[in-house]
Amino acid sequence: MLSYQHAYHAGNPADVHKHVALVLLLERLAAKDKPFTVLDLHAGEGDYDLSQFAPQRTGEYRHGIEAILNAEGPPLALTPYFAAVRRLNGDGALQRYPGSPALARSYLRADDRLILNELHPTAFDNLGRWARKDARIATHRRDSLEALVALVPPTPRRGLVLIDPPYEVKGEYTNVAEKLVEAHGKWREGIYLLWYAILKERRHEPMIAALKNGIDSPMLCDEIMFTLPKRTDGVSGLLGSGLIVINPPWQFDATLTEAGDWLARIFERGRHTSVWFKKD
Ligand SMILES: C[S@@+](CC[C@H](N)C(=O)[O-])C[C@H]1O[C@@H](n2cnc3c(N)ncnc32)[C@H](O)[C@@H]1O
Incomplete structure (x- = not known):
């Protein structure tokens, strides 16, 4: 079932939280004179025109990117x-x-190198058009979790995997944990950035327990709770955004905390927490 379309949610508080962490990791990878790979397993469409029907229909970006662009006093961590x-x-x-x-x-x-994976046919076509002619980018249309295990370790071997599922299919949290443990077994030194939805059912909790149990590398858990206007389609709305970062770079936690604390002050009823599950 592929009903999710990211254009409705682009730039919302959860997207901002995930992208701030992603950019902070990219900064660290690009700071060294050694090539890296980014493997983006749920790529979506590349970028989004906020004037189009979908973002205007939900208006979620107004509570995320628009709110923070207009806010005063962002910390240095948000500059990139x-x-x-x-x-x-x-x-x-x-x-x-x-x-x-x-x-x-x-x-x-x-x-x-940038490896982009997307299963939705329309999103995949748009992504292909967006990425064309860039020889550094490869696109795949595979199931994300099958690709996660199949495509690691990548070449160059230094790098980052982004796992950003929609969590609209029951069992997705459990499957993510299982495949992430398997992938980590094949590529222990990779950086893994996993986004998860915090919903009222709290299905992320067993997923996190399975990751703690199955992965022995340093692991940071960062969450921002916020309020978004109620959805009109009956789907239970997001209560917050969570990130698991496996093998975070040195002092990444301090930068993410600085960014997350500020974001939570701007988001409606925002609350930020960041904890190490395992630290070297
Ligand atoms: C949250 S969106 C990704 C947003 C994107 N990572 C970003 O930050 O801009 C999730 C994407 O995963 C895709 N998707 C859903 N199930 C998938 C699967 N099993 N394999 C690959 N892609 C999938 C959806 O079509 C959607 O584009």
């Missing part, structure tokens, strides 16, 4: 993220919002 959003908008008014592929591509050097 804001720079990426502003670059896409030609330093003018907010019209486009970058998806994870656009953020990753903005950090690629000649020898770095």
